Amino acid sequence: MLYFTRWKAAAILLTAFIVCLFAVPNFLPEKMVQSWPKWAQRHVVLGLDLQGGSHILLEVDTNAVRKEKLESLRDDVRRVLRDARVGYTGLVVRGNSVEVRIREGSNFDQAVDKLRELSQPLGGILGSSTGQRSLDVTTEAGNLVRLTVTEPAIVERIRQSVEQSIQIIERRVNELGTVEPLIQRQGIDRILVQVPGLQDPTRLKELLGKTAKLDFRMVDISIPAEQALQGRIPPDSEILYSASQPKTPYLVEKRILVSGADLTDAQPGFDQRTNEPIVSFRFNTSGARKFAQVTQENVGKPFAIILDNQVISAPVIREPILGGSGQISGSFTVESANDLAILLRAGALPAPLTIIEERTVGPGLGQDSIAKGKTSSYVGAAMVIAFMLATYGLFGLFANVAVAINVAMIFGVLSMLNATLTLPGIAGIVLTVGIAVDSNVLIYERIREEVRAGRTPINAIDAGFSRALATILDSNITTFIAAAVLFYIGTGPVRGFAVTLGIGIITTVFTAFTLTRLIVAYWVRWRRPQRVPI
Amino acid sequence: MRLLRIVPDDTKFDFMRFRRISFPVSALLSILAICLYFFHGLNFGIDFKGGTLIEVQSKSGAADLARMRATLGSLGLGEVQLQQFGAPNDVLIRIAEQPGGEAAQQAAVTKVRGALGDEVDYRRVEVVGPRVSGELLSYGVVGLMLAILAILIYLWFRFEWQFALGAMIANVHDIVLTIGFMSITQIDFDLTSIAALLTILGYSLNDTVVIYDRIREMLRRYRKLPMPELLNASVNQTLSRSVITHVTVSLALLALLLFGGQAIHSFTATMMFGVVLVGTYTSVFIASPILIYLGVGTGRDALTAPDRDK
Numbered sequence: 001m002l003y004f005t006r007w008k009a010a011a012i013l014l015t016a017f018i019v020c021l022f023a024v025p026n027f028l029p030e031k032m033v034q035s036w037p038k039w040a041q042r043h044v045v046l047g048l049d050l051q052g053g054s055h056i057l058l059e060v061d062t063n064a065v066r067k068e069k070l071e072s073l074r075d076d077v078r079r080v081l082r083d084a085r086v087g088y089t090g091l092v093v094r095g096n097s098v099e100v101r102i103r104e105g106s107n108f109d110q111a112v113d114k115l116r117e118l119s120q121p122l123g124g125i126l127g128s129s130t131g132q133r134s135l136d137v138t139t140e141a142g143n144l145v146r147l148t149v150t151e152p153a154i155v156e157r158i159r160q161s162v163e164q165s166i167q168i169i170e171r172r173v174n175e176l177g178t179v180e181p182l183i184q185r186q187g188i189d190r191i192l193v194q195v196p197g198l199q200d201p202t203r204l205k206e207l208l209g210k211t212a213k214l215d216f217r218m219v220d221i222s223i224p225a226e227q228a229l230q231g232r233i234p235p236d237s238e239i240l241y242s243a244s245q246p247k248t249p250y251l252v253e254k255r256i257l258v259s260g261a262d263l264t265d266a267q268p269g270f271d272q273r274t275n276e277p278i279v280s281f282r283f284n285t286s287g288a289r290k291f292a293q294v295t296q297e298n299v300g301k302p303f304a305i306i307l308d309n310q311v312i313s314a315p316v317i318r319e320p321i322l323g324g325s326g327q328i329s330g331s332f333t334v335e336s337a338n339d340l341a342i343l344l345r346a347g348a349l350p351a352p353l354t355i356i357e358e359r360t361v362g363p364g365l366g367q368d369s370i371a372k373g374k375t376s377s378y379v380g381a382a383m384v385i386a387f388m389l390a391t392y393g394l395f396g397l398f399a400n401v402a403v404a405i406n407v408a409m410i411f412g413v414l415s416m417l418n419a420t421l422t423l424p425g426i427a428g429i430v431l432t433v434g435i436a437v438d439s440n441v442l443i444y445e446r447i448r449e450e451v452r453a454g455r456t457p458i459n460a461i462d463a464g465f466s467r468a469l470a471t472i473l474d475s476n477i478t479t480f481i482a483a484a485v486l487f488y489i490g491t492g493p494v495r496g497f498a499v500t501l502g503i504g505i506i507t508t509v510f511t512a513f514t515l516t517r518l519i520v521a522y523w524v525r526w527r528r529p530q531r532v533p534i
Numbered sequence: 535m536r537l538l539r540i541v542p543d544d545t546k547f548d549f550m551r552f553r554r555i556s557f558p559v560s561a562l563l564s565i566l567a568i569c570l571y572f573f574h575g576l577n578f579g580i581d582f583k584g585g586t587l588i589e590v591q592s593k594s595g596a597a598d599l600a601r602m603r604a605t606l607g608s609l610g611l612g613e614v615q616l617q618q619f620g621a622p623n624d625v626l627i628r629i630a631e632q633p634g635g636e637a638a639q640q641a642a643v644t645k646v647r648g649a650l651g652d653e654v655d656y657r658r659v660e661v662v663g664p665r666v667s668g669e670l671l672s673y674g675v676v677g678l679m680l681a682i683l684a685i686l687i688y689l690w691f692r693f694e695w696q697f698a699l700g701a702m703i704a705n706v707h708d709i710v711l712t713i714g715f716m717s718i719t720q721i722d723f724d725l726t727s728i729a730a731l732l733t734i735l736g737y738s739l740n741d742t743v744v745i746y747d748r749i750r751e752m753l754r755r756y757r758k759l760p761m762p763e764l765l766n767a768s769v770n771q772t773l774s775r776s777v778i779t780h781v782t783v784s785l786a787l788l789a790l791l792l793f794g795g796q797a798i799h800s801f802t803a804t805m806m807f808g809v810v811l812v813g814t815y816t817s818v819f820i821a822s823p824i825l826i827y828l829g830v831g832t833g834r835d836a837l838t839a840p841d842r843d844k
Contacts, residue, residue: 384782482733
């Protein structure tokens with residue numbers, strides 16, 4: 001136990017030294033560290049509870065994704081059947097499927113075959129070997145064909161929506177000019193947005209909450225809107241309300257003429273005549289073409305500009321707009337015009353997002369927490385060091401050195417992993433100091449017993465280490481299991497605690513097995529003691 | 535130099551004798567704790583109940599709780615709790631989960647900001663909607679059970695089944711009593727409390743394993759020693775180590791308790807109770823004697839039959 005070959009000793013010291021080196025970037029000023037290579041720059045990331053900032057968890061509205069997929073499937077079925085000149089009735093969306101009845105006299109089997117072609121194999125990392133398809137096509141009595149969207153297809157669509165949403169969110173958040181936001185997927189349908197340093201997330205939440213789907217449609221002037229409300233709404237139109245107060249109803253055609261997807265740019269500005277805030281926009285070529293066509297065909301009629309199913313304005317087309325650009329006006333403030341421009345530039349979210357969790361910590365609290373973390377660490381460490389010296393004298397000093405290197409190694413590993421340090425994480429480190437000492441105590445108490453039992457000093461020390469190490473391993477593993485479970489179920493600050501506790505246990509076992517032994521071994525070799533001074 | 539010796543060498547205290555007292559007392563306390571949980575309840579934080587938590591610091595002197603309470607009470611947000619949090623100008627505002635799903639929670643925060651305006655600094659805002667709070671709670675409970683199961687399997691692997699079972703009973707008892715403690719003190723029960731419970735579990739098992747390790751060694755060595763004496767010897771031999779380790783962990787926790795601030799206060803207080811008070815007691819007075827009742831050591835060559843009466 002006490003014998004270390006030179007290689008082994010060197011390897012142990014080198015490992016400990018290198019790991020500790022990784023902790024160094026944390027304590028040097030930023031400027032110095034920036035000139036180093038990337039791998040050397042790794043450092044501990046301060047959690048939001050220490051740095052201050054906002055943590056917002058968003059959930060994609062999966063029902064909206066389902067609905068949209070089914071509606072586009074219905075439109076596809078209509079197109080396929082029309083192209084194949086197959087007569088049909090009763091084309092509806094019902095539950096998770098689209099149903100359609102093929103008319104008597106049409107070629108039923110041919111129709112079904114054509115509809116089956118709509119089903120595509122679902123790709124994935126394994127490619128089409130998963131055998132999953134996007135649709136299940138079944139037939140029933142009465143010439144009924146049912147196309148059901150399979151669950152894997154929906155999950156795939158949700159995943160795509162989330163990916164798209166993340167990109168759009170990135171663009172929106174970047175407009176706020178904040179420091180390195182973190183935007184990542186969580187689970188199947190959630191997105192985590194963390195913006196360090198953000199004090200008031202109100203504007204961020206507004207930007208994230210809007211889907212920002214812009215369309216241009218014609219106003220249906222066949223009957224006034226109020227009349228349609230009392231009586232019958234024409235089948236190809238719907239009632240939409242204005243965005244601003246008072247909420248006036250508009251009768252608007254369902255058909256979308258041009259949509260926000262065709263925009264290439266949107267900028268806030270001021271109307272030349274009225275000096276009101278407006279948003280000016282520009283279409284891409286196909287959008288410009290469509291817009292030109294619509295405005296040429298409908299001079300003198302009103303068209304509606306609709307944002308997220310609310311009418312922002314409904315100007316009358318005075319002349320054809322061929323240049324592909326225009327402006328939106330209507331009760332904007334400078335800020336709301338700016339925000340709308342941001343939203344239009346970033347693009348519309350494929351599905352609405354809901355905020356399901358929000359945690360914001362101000363910088364004041366963050367600084368306080370860091371200070372408290374430091375104080376309690378220093379005090380705790382000082383008390384433990386003093387106690388160990390009092391109880392074990394010289395060997396207490398060895399234990400203290402080992403524990404100090406232990407803590408440095410914890411920081412080193414945290415840095416290597418770019419792990420997040422939170423306030424509970426700091427508590428975890430303080431706790432680890434208490435637990436790390438236990439390993440040394442186990443060894444020392446065992447040595448003392450062996451001395452009392454009559455062994456020579458060197459034998460006693462040797463036996464102490466060998467007997468104690470198995471116990472150290474066993475007892476630390478149980479705490480490690482607890483830390484592992486906590487890591488799995490925890491989020492945010494609690495996860496930070498699990499990380500430091502877990503890493504602390506690993507480094508503790510390492511230092512107990514190696515460093516403490518090494519120090520004592522060298523001391524024994526150097527001093528050749530007659531008695532063990534504990 | 536004279537070293538500090540808290541526990542003298544070669545103590546021969548008869549711990550096992552107390553099992554006739556410790557078992558009934560523990561059983562009683564456990565039942566009491568369970569009753570407290572069901573009738574008095576835990577002070578669930580927003581992590582598990584949903585709702586909004588806002589920590590504000592008044593910009594000018596001590597906060598006027600009464601006035602703030604009146605202002606916020608008139609916003610129609612249902613139950614609004616205010617309490618001082620550490621310093622006299624720090625106030626913690628708790629708003630119950632609003633009906634109306636996720637969006638309603640956000641609306642509540644906006645109302646509060648509007649009502650309190652500029653006279654306070656917003657130190658921290660946490661909003662947990664109904665979806666996430668349900669999940670956190672089930673994750674927390676599942677996590678605890680998972681940890682207990684995993685550790686049980688590990689111990690079964692390393693020791694005999696009686697040891698695994700004994701350790702589990704002792705440590706579940708620790709968790710039950712700690713929950714009782716949290717119920718009496720109405721300490722905030724949130725995600726960090728689950729962290730504290732899991733750490734208490736891990737750490738007090740740490741303790742139990744050390745004693746069990748010694749017991750196992752003794753069982754191999756002394757085949758003729760009756761169980762109560764063997765257990766006593768094991769505990770006495772490990773006593774010095776136990777006390778010293780508990781002192782060091784207590785010192786570390788004390789530093790956290792005194793200087794760690796309000797944010798982790800509920801965590802450190804719970805840990806203190808769990809690790810120091812309960813953990814020590816159960817390792818010695820429950821986990822060890824229970825081995826007698828579980829029939830450990832009956833297969834050896836014992837001159838005297840093991841103690842069978844309760």
